[in-house]
Amino acid sequence: MRKTWLALGLLPALAWAGPPAGVSVQHPWVRYLLPNIPAGAYLTLTNNGDTQAVLTGAHSPACGMLMLHESVNSGGTSMMMAVSSLTVPAHGSIALAEGGYHLMCMQPKMRVGAEVPITLDFQDGTSLDLTAPVYGPSGAP
Numbered sequence: 001m002r003k004t005w006l007a008l009g010l011l012p013a014l015a016w017a018g019p020p021a022g023v024s025v026q027h028p029w030v031r032y033l034l035p036n037i038p039a040g041a042y043l044t045l046t047n048n049g050d051t052q053a054v055l056t057g058a059h060s061p062a063c064g065m066l067m068l069h070e071s072v073n074s075g076g077t078s079m080m081m082a083v084s085s086l087t088v089p090a091h092g093s094i095a096l097a098e099g100g101y102h103l104m105c106m107q108p109k110m111r112v113g114a115e116v117p118i119t120l121d122f123q124d125g126t127s128l129d130l131t132a133p134v135y136g137p138s139g140a141p
């Protein structure tokens with residue numbers, strides 16, 4: 001019984017899907033290669049708020065599954081690993097950039113020159129909507 005009441009109490013907070021306080025996105029973009037090759041999405045997250053923001057996932061109708069990844073260099077071989085969350089410190093920022101953290105569009109449905117919508121999901125139930133321009137293999141012009 002107690003659990004039921006707790007769950008109901010959480011609903012209003014989860015239903016409010018505004019952006020996290022003070023968090024903004026700069027320079028989003030996607031590198032599109034081919035339809036059957038995952039496309040990397042890159043951006044900078046800045047947190048001007050007083051509390052850390054924890055990115056726990058992302059989704060986009062243009063991506064199929066959209067995963068949090070990290071590129072790591074292991075003995076000269078570049079590999080990608082799934083990351084469960086990324087923390088943007090209070091009054092700090094993190095870059096999702098080539099060779100590091102990035103979002104991975106697993107089934108890209110897009111074309112170069114278009115813009116795709118992406119939603120970032122945070123641990124506290126907030127979310128942040130953005131649109132990212134789609135560039136080709138050579139990246140930003």
Ligand SMILES: [Cu+2]
Nearest residue numbers: 069080103104
């Ligand atoms: Cu990746």
